[in-house]
Amino acid sequence: MSEYARGLEGVIANESSLSNVIGNIGELSYVGYHIDELVKNCSYEEVIFLLHHNRLPNQSELTAFEKGLRSDRNLPQQVIDFLKSAPKEASPMDVLRTAVSMLGLYDDRAAIGEPDLDKNAAIALSLCAKSATIVAAFHRFRSGQELPEIREDLTEAQHFLYLINGEVPSDTAARILDVALILHADHGMNASTFSARVTIATLSDMYSAITAAIGTLKGPLHGGANEGVIHMLKEIGDLDKVDEWVEGKLSRKEKIMGIGHRVYKVLDPRAPHLRRLAIQLTEELGEPKWIKMSERIAEIMRERKKLEANVDFYSATVYYSLGIPTDLFTPIFAISRTSGWTAHVLEQLRDNRLYRPLTKYTGPKTLSPVPPIASR
Ligand SMILES: CC(=O)SCCNC(=O)CCNC(=O)[C@H](O)C(C)(C)COP(=O)(O)OP(=O)(O)OC[C@H]1O[C@@H](n2cnc3c(N)ncnc32)[C@H](O)[C@@H]1OP(=O)(O)O
Numbered sequence: 001m002s003e004y005a006r007g008l009e010g011v012i013a014n015e016s017s018l019s020n021v022i023g024n025i026g027e028l029s030y031v032g033y034h035i036d037e038l039v040k041n042c043s044y045e046e047v048i049f050l051l052h053h054n055r056l057p058n059q060s061e062l063t064a065f066e067k068g069l070r071s072d073r074n075l076p077q078q079v080i081d082f083l084k085s086a087p088k089e090a091s092p093m094d095v096l097r098t099a100v101s102m103l104g105l106y107d108d109r110a111a112i113g114e115p116d117l118d119k120n121a122a123i124a125l126s127l128c129a130k131s132a133t134i135v136a137a138f139h140r141f142r143s144g145q146e147l148p149e150i151r152e153d154l155t156e157a158q159h160f161l162y163l164i165n166g167e168v169p170s171d172t173a174a175r176i177l178d179v180a181l182i183l184h185a186d187h188g189m190n191a192s193t194f195s196a197r198v199t200i201a202t203l204s205d206m207y208s209a210i211t212a213a214i215g216t217l218k219g220p221l222h223g224g225a226n227e228g229v230i231h232m233l234k235e236i237g238d239l240d241k242v243d244e245w246v247e248g249k250l251s252r253k254e255k256i257m258g259i260g261h262r263v264y265k266v267l268d269p270r271a272p273h274l275r276r277l278a279i280q281l282t283e284e285l286g287e288p289k290w291i292k293m294s295e296r297i298a299e300i301m302r303e304r305k306k307l308e309a310n311v312d313f314y315s316a317t318v319y320y321s322l323g324i325p326t327d328l329f330t331p332i333f334a335i336s337r338t339s340g341w342t343a344h345v346l347e348q349l350r351d352n353r354l355y356r357p358l359t360k361y362t363g364p365k366t367l368s369p370v371p372p373i374a375s376r
């Protein structure tokens with residue numbers, strides 16, 4: 001057995017009452033509510049409240065909570081100016097990371113020496129509200145369009161689609177995005193949440209923690225995999241090319257995006273929800289090709305590697321079918337996960353201890369004198 005847990009596999013790093021990921025049976029719950037229940041009965045806003053207050057809101061609490069979020073959607077002019085001047089070809093995840101970091105410059109509440117929980121809770125909600133505006137504004141500006149007027153009469157899902165498309169979405173499209181936001185909100189000690197908690201544990205600030213988390217999420221082994229799935233499907237091109245393509249990848253020991261998970265040893269419980277939506281949308285669009293290809297890839301991976309689809313596998317087809325540009329897929333994940341990241345930051349602050357693991361030193365053991373520079 002290894003002397004250390006490579007990639008921290010199996011290591012319990014902290015306690016959390018936010019989400020429970022049960023890998024061997026493929027079950028996920030937030031604060032004691034199964035995601036199937038939350039998808040069926042709740043909105044994304046109720047889930048943000050749940051993660052931030054450790055309980056579901058009643059109607060008047062929800063109305064007040066939604067009002068607070070909706071009134072916090074505007075960005076400082078300096079951030080708008082940055083989004084207008086950022087290179088059009090920049091990755092939206094890099095732009096989101098930079099803009100979130102920038103928000104910290106214009107928020108006096110962030111410049112606190114003490115981990116004030118009320119101030120941090122207010123910043124947390126502000127970030128949940130503003131992250132969608134950042135992503136949509138950059139998308140509009142890079143496409144040579146203005147940002148539509150910020151509205152307060154639309155849900156988070158409706159408002160994001162309204163901002164990127166310039167028109168209020170259908171109820172179906174908004175509900176589909178709402179479900180996707182619910183499913184991505186939190187997931188135990190995943191890499192980006194861990195980044196956020198490591199950062200805040202030094203008593204840094206909320207903006208730094210979320211900036212770190214966004215930078216961590218963008219990698220293709222984590223949230224970036226959803227964009228990788230669409231690139232993969234486009235590269236394969238057709239159902240009858242899938243087998244050969246996947247075999248080629250496996251023989252070169254390359255990863256198939258959207259497949260496999262560190263914790264789930266069975267199907268990711270979010271995947272069936274997204275699969276159902278992907279089937280519904282591709283049928284409606286008369287474009288079943290993507291989902292048929294996805295199903296075949298999943299089948300081969302199950303048979304050949306005993307690996308199952310993860311959350312990123314079908315979300316890609318859902319977003320694609322909603323007409324969302326591919327490079328906004330991971331930012332949408334980040335918008336939703338901001339609710340979980342910020343809840344974890346608050347939880348960390350409530351019972352903080354610095355993270356400081358050890359490393360197994362593998363460098364030279366014998367100490368040599370430093371040779372004069374001219375003789376090196
Ligand atoms: C929201 C999320 O973050 S969900 C995950 C999103 N990421 C992806 O979809 C990227 C593709 N998947 C992967 O890279 C991995 O499955 C991870 C990173 C998610 C989990 O990886 P780990 O637990 O570290 O497993 P690891 O990478 O060590 O793989 C173990 C074995 O399974 C194989 N494997 C795991 N995932 C895949 C995959 N997607 N395609 C092909 N082989 C895979 C590895 O090659 C390795 O095989 P080997 O033992 O023969 O060398």
Ligand SMILES: O=C([O-])CC(=O)C(=O)O
Pocket residue numbers: 186187188189190191262263310311
């Ligand atoms: O838990 C993980 O390692 C990755 C994941 O599925 C998530 O962050 O949603």
